[in-house]
Amino acid sequence: MAIDLNNIGALVEEDQVHKAVYTDADVFDLEMDRIFGHAWVYVGHESQIPNTGDYHQALIGRESVVLIRGEDGKAHVLYNRCPHKGAALVVNPCGNAGRFLRCPFHGWNFRCDGRLLSVPAREGYEDTRLDTRDPQYSVKRVARYASYRGFVFASLAEDGPSLEEFLGGISLSIDNFCDRAPEGEVEVSGGVFRVRQRSNWKIFFENLNDTSHPMVTHESSVNAARAKYKSLPEGSEMPFQLHIIEGNGEPYDFWGALEMVAYDHGHSYMGAIFMPPTDRISLEHQASLEAVHGAEKAREILAVQRHNSVIYPSCSPHTSFQQLRVIRPISVNETMVEIYTFRLKGTSDEFYQRSVAYANIVNSPSSNVMPDDIEVYARCQEGLQTDGGDWVSHHREAGREKAEGDGRYTAGGLSELPMRNQFRAWAGYMTKEA
Amino acid sequence: MATMVSTQADIGRVSQFLYEEAALLDQRRWFDWMDLFAEGAMYWAPLTPDQPDPINHVSLFYEDAMMREVRARRLEEQRAWSQQPLVQAARIVGNIRLGEPEQDGEILVRSTFIMAESRIPFHRQIAGFYTHRLVEREGRFLIAQKRVDIIDSEGVHGNFEGFL
Numbered sequence A: 001m002a003i004d005l006n007n008i009g010a011l012v013e014e015d016q017v018h019k020a021v022y023t024d025a026d027v028f029d030l031e032m033d034r035i036f037g038h039a040w041v042y043v044g045h046e047s048q049i050p051n052t053g054d055y056h057q058a059l060i061g062r063e064s065v066v067l068i069r070g071e072d073g074k075a076h077v078l079y080n081r082c083p084h085k086g087a088a089l090v091v092n093p094c095g096n097a098g099r100f101l102r103c104p105f106h107g108w109n110f111r112c113d114g115r116l117l118s119v120p121a122r123e124g125y126e127d128t129r130l131d132t133r134d135p136q137y138s139v140k141r142v143a144r145y146a147s148y149r150g151f152v153f154a155s156l157a158e159d160g161p162s163l164e165e166f167l168g169g170i171s172l173s174i175d176n177f178c179d180r181a182p183e184g185e186v187e188v189s190g191g192v193f194r195v196r197q198r199s200n201w202k203i204f205f206e207n208l209n210d211t212s213h214p215m216v217t218h219e220s221s222v223n224a225a226r227a228k229y230k231s232l233p234e235g236s237e238m239p240f241q242l243h244i245i246e247g248n249g250e251p252y253d254f255w256g257a258l259e260m261v262a263y264d265h266g267h268s269y270m271g272a273i274f275m276p277p278t279d280r281i282s283l284e285h286q287a288s289l290e291a292v293h294g295a296e297k298a299r300e301i302l303a304v305q306r307h308n309s310v311i312y313p314s315c316s317p318h319t320s321f322q323q324l325r326v327i328r329p330i331s332v333n334e335t336m337v338e339i340y341t342f343r344l345k346g347t348s349d350e351f352y353q354r355s356v357a358y359a360n361i362v363n364s365p366s367s368n369v370m371p372d373d374i375e376v377y378a379r380c381q382e383g384l385q386t387d388g389g390d391w392v393s394h395h396r397e398a399g400r401e402k403a404e405g406d407g408r409y410t411a412g413g414l415s416e417l418p419m420r421n422q423f424r425a426w427a428g429y430m431t432k433e434a
Numbered sequence B: 001m002a003t004m005v006s007t008q009a010d011i012g013r014v015s016q017f018l019y020e021e022a023a024l025l026d027q028r029r030w031f032d033w034m035d036l037f038a039e040g041a042m043y044w045a046p047l048t049p050d051q052p053d054p055i056n057h058v059s060l061f062y063e064d065a066m067m068r069e070v071r072a073r074r075l076e077e078q079r080a081w082s083q084q085p086l087v088q089a090a091r092i093v094g095n096i097r098l099g100e101p102e103q104d105g106e107i108l109v110r111s112t113f114i115m116a117e118s119r120i121p122f123h124r125q126i127a128g129f130y131t132h133r134l135v136e137r138e139g140r141f142l143i144a145q146k147r148v149d150i151i152d153s154e155g156v157h158g159n160f161e162g163f164l
Ligand SMILES: [Fe+2]
Pocket: A207, A213, A214, A217, A218, A373
């Protein structure tokens, strides 16, 4: 079927979507313009660029951008392009530009906030139409950027909702991420994993709150972890490493009892799947929060128990294991996911090291859990390209969600509400003319 | 018990050991491979070449005996979807050199490897450096630590499912 790009809304129904949203290259191009050209997209964290000239590269849709600390102490988001001949100004994922950004081609220099500083042999431009004061000869800044508690988002569009309006209720996931730190701040630490998926970016987003897949997709790692546990001495407590793998084997009732909450703009979260831990490291953490806030406030902070949160269409924080996954569409059938681990300021090394262990087990390219996820995503990408059917079902518990009136939509833990909610936002972006 | 170990270890015996180890992995004989490790030994593939330690920084692999066994068991599970078709690999190990041991009674061995890996229809090449710390027990070598530094460790990767 040829896709009518002028009638893109027809691809999304309340409880199903047309396969073209995952497989059609023209639809992908349109997403780059209409979704990634407008939405607030996560760029990086302020802690990655503490000093002037520190930078971190990121992608906003197709756009290569640089998050950089300017001389003014502020984080700026610039297009990675020299305004002279167009060369990319930085090529490393992160680093320090020095006192200014220098183009390696003809030596034009720019302040770290993008403004043109100097052009060699300037007299050559006298009496030409090139005016070095014209902003088009400075490195172009992205239209809007803003930080929410250190998490920097940017929008390529001049107009639209503010970052806080965009985040709405899901901002509580970022708040809770930071509030769990006794000092109220977090910092990126310990390296970043980058993983390639041979599938459309939306398939990964849907999976973040897909509670009816773990027991099926992850049977191999669940069985392996359980078999290993059985071989331990009778009565052993299940080690943390096995527990976080084995948890995927919980039955449907378990997942059905979880909290499932969605917001406008495609955001959502599911309740935590691991009980609040009561081991020494966790209790010390709790005590350090109590020392700062008192017992009641500390309890309130720790009572917010969320597994994956979805901040559509660019990232997913996991508040109780201090990590953030960043999702970058590469092409209609390829996606890159970055996994960042955070240190909660004011917590112990041991506490942080547990987050590192969690990332190693669950998010490393060598994870025993993830390959089966990535495999089923790729199989969807493959199957969707056949003529075996045009529609993808999102019917589970459709129509049973409740609008709570405070911006929240709630549903049963097994509901496919998050998927329907993502496509509601998707259709909103896609049917708006640029 | 004190054993006879020295940096003068026969390079031929050490090389033979590395070749046999590589063959066990190529043949997917995970459990025989795990038997090569000494008690408490870690298998470590850092994410960055200059990574100071495995506990304050994420790693491509950082596995003790328990986690190695979970990996081995998973690879043999009937419903390991990503192992259909199986991942197959062939390694060449070379440039084997003996180094200065960090700890008494250990043999430090550095080598280079190139590994072709296929999961039909996909094919990729993985290359890097092995650093083995070996100990000798009752006339045979055991691995006290195996470190793997692949040359593009910080790149964008597909899954690493078997051991490198
Ligand atoms: Fe999964």
